[in-house]
Amino acid sequence: xxxxxxxxxxxxxxxxxxxxxxxxxxxxxxxxxxxxxxxxxxxxxxxxxxxxxxxxxxxxxxxxxxxxxxxxxxxxxxxxxxxxxxxxxxxxxxxxxxxxxxxxxxxxxxxxxxxxxxxxxxxxxxxxxxxxxxxxxxxxxxxxxxxxxxxxxxxxxxxxxxxxxxxxxxxxxxxxxxxxxxxxxxxxxxxxxxxxxxxxxxxxxxxxxxxxxxxxxxxxxxxxxxxxxxxxxxxxxxxxxxxxxxxxxxxxxxxxxxxxxxxxxxxxxxxxxxxxxxxxxxxxxxxxxxxxxxxxxxxxxxxxxxxxxxxxxxxxxxxxxxxxxxxxxxxxxxxxxxxxxxxxxxxxxxxxxxxxxxxxxxxxxxxxxxxxxxxxxxxxxxxxxxxxxxxxxxxxxxxxxxxxxxxxxxxxxxxxxxxxxxxxxxxxxxxxxxxxxxxxxxxxxxxxxxxxxxxxxxxxxxxxxxxxxxxxxxxxxxxxxxxxxxx
Numbered sequence: 001x002x003x004x005x006x007x008x009x010x011x012x013x014x015x016x017x018x019x020x021x022x023x024x025x026x027x028x029x030x031x032x033x034x035x036x037x038x039x040x041x042x043x044x045x046x047x048x049x050x051x052x053x054x055x056x057x058x059x060x061x062x063x064x065x066x067x068x069x070x071x072x073x074x075x076x077x078x079x080x081x082x083x084x085x086x087x088x089x090x091x092x093x094x095x096x097x098x099x100x101x102x103x104x105x106x107x108x109x110x111x112x113x114x115x116x117x118x119x120x121x122x123x124x125x126x127x128x129x130x131x132x133x134x135x136x137x138x139x140x141x142x143x144x145x146x147x148x149x150x151x152x153x154x155x156x157x158x159x160x161x162x163x164x165x166x167x168x169x170x171x172x173x174x175x176x177x178x179x180x181x182x183x184x185x186x187x188x189x190x191x192x193x194x195x196x197x198x199x200x201x202x203x204x205x206x207x208x209x210x211x212x213x214x215x216x217x218x219x220x221x222x223x224x225x226x227x228x229x230x231x232x233x234x235x236x237x238x239x240x241x242x243x244x245x246x247x248x249x250x251x252x253x254x255x256x257x258x259x260x261x262x263x264x265x266x267x268x269x270x271x272x273x274x275x276x277x278x279x280x281x282x283x284x285x286x287x288x289x290x291x292x293x294x295x296x297x298x299x300x301x302x303x304x305x306x307x308x309x310x311x312x313x314x315x316x317x318x319x320x321x322x323x324x325x326x327x328x329x330x331x332x333x334x335x336x337x338x339x340x341x342x343x344x345x346x347x348x349x350x351x352x353x354x355x356x357x358x359x360x361x362x363x364x365x366x367x368x369x370x371x372x373x374x375x376x377x378x379x380x381x382x383x384x385x386x387x388x389x390x391x392x393x394x395x396x397x398x399x400x401x402x403x404x405x406x407x408x409x410x411x412x413x414x415x416x417x418x419x420x421x422x423x424x425x426x427x428x429x430x431x432x433x434x435x436x437x438x439x440x441x442x443x444x445x446x447x448x449x450x451x452x453x454x455x456x457x458x459x460x461x462x463x464x465x466x467x468x469x470x471x472x473x474x475x476x477x478x479x480x481x482x483x484x485x486x487x
Contacts, residue, residue, distance in 0.1 A: 082312030331365035
């Protein structure tokens with residue numbers, strides 16, 4: 001390597017970088033087969049095995065603030081799983097909606113009409129319609145395409161109900177896995193069963209842990225076979241906290257499972273049992289008549305994903321707080337998840353989760369985390385078009401003595417471009433805010449489309465706010481979700 005090239009690399013290494021990524025391959029000349037990401041260059045260069053060994057040996061002395069309890073790690077893992085595993089259905093719903101509509105429209109002109117033109121004679125036609133005369137052979141060819149198109153349409157019509165069944169199955173699987181692991185990790189704290197073990201069963205078993213595992217498996221399997229109202233009561237006892245009365249969307253949550261049952265057992269038709277069950281937990285049934293088919297459009301499915309995601313994340317959050325009371329991490333984790341949700345424009349779900357954590361139960365988060373949550377909640381309201389709610393949320397706290405990173409975020413939530421531009425140079429000079437944060441934090445979506453903000457950014461960092469990506473093979477971003485997707 002030349003000295004000039006090395007000098008350039010050394011200069012780049014001294015520059016400010018948010019993250020570092022390393023691509024690796026087995027042999028020179030071959031394609032890269034793996035990559036790693038790290039926050040520092042030194043840790044990236046370090047062998048992963050060495051890093052693991054060091055972490056293991058220094059467990060009791062280093063990074064104690066970053067290490068949560070075993071139960072906290074379990075809850076954190078399931079918060080991520082409930083969000084990630086269920087969020088995938090948003091994309092499936094949007095894709096199926098788009099594909100279904102295009103295939104239904106394209107099938108007629110792409111398959112049936114060409115056969116009519118090929119085997120028939122056009123008799124009449126105008127801007128709105130065309131009439132063809134067909135021979136017996138031509139008629140058979142056209143009908144064959146019609147039958148094929150009907151089969152496609154029937155398959156497309158079954159997709160929404162299949163998605164609902166799959167969504168509920170995924171949620172149930174996650175819930176069962178979480179309860180199973182709670183019982184395994186905290187067997188002394190949780191009264192998971194009133195069953196007794198006979199002497200014969202005890203003597204026949206050479207492993208007491210097997211008895212415990214079998215009891216847990218039976219407990220969870222029996223629970224999942226019951227109703228979701230029974231599961232709710234079990235969960236309340238399991239984590240020793242009340243959900244009913246704190247969860248505003250409980251009727252919406254329970255209705256999903258009743259509608260799922262109608263598609264699984266009643267061909268998607270409204271029945272008396274469905275009406276009675278919904279009334280029992282106060283879910284609205286206005287406009288639904290026995291014998292009618294359910295509407296299972298994309299709007300309902302998107303909402304169902306968010307209701308189930310909310311309950312799952314809330315379940316893991318409450319379990320973490322209740323069974324690991326001293327851990328400071330639950331609020332930090334929830335805030336991180338909600339920040340990601342806001343970045344994905346899932347404002348409604350972020351509002352529900354943040355509002356629950358801040359207002360529906362005791363909030364013992366540290367001051368910085370609480371303020372971050374408050375800003376994210378206010379920003380979710382602002383991005384949802386509810387400026388009054390955003391202002392009300394901000395007014396709950398005094399921001400006058402806060403650092404510039406909070407002040408610039410508060411101004412951004414309010415859409416106060418002049419104040420953002422006023423704070424920006426000072427915040428950048430003190431490293432309170434970075435150019436990466438200004439480009440990626442969703443709080444700045446309220447002001448980053450203005451000329452004033454772009455000018456202030458360029459004047460402060462001596463580079464344009466919008467970085468132009470030069471590539472010979474670029475694609476414009478495509479928004480998959482339609483208007484029915486939740487905010």
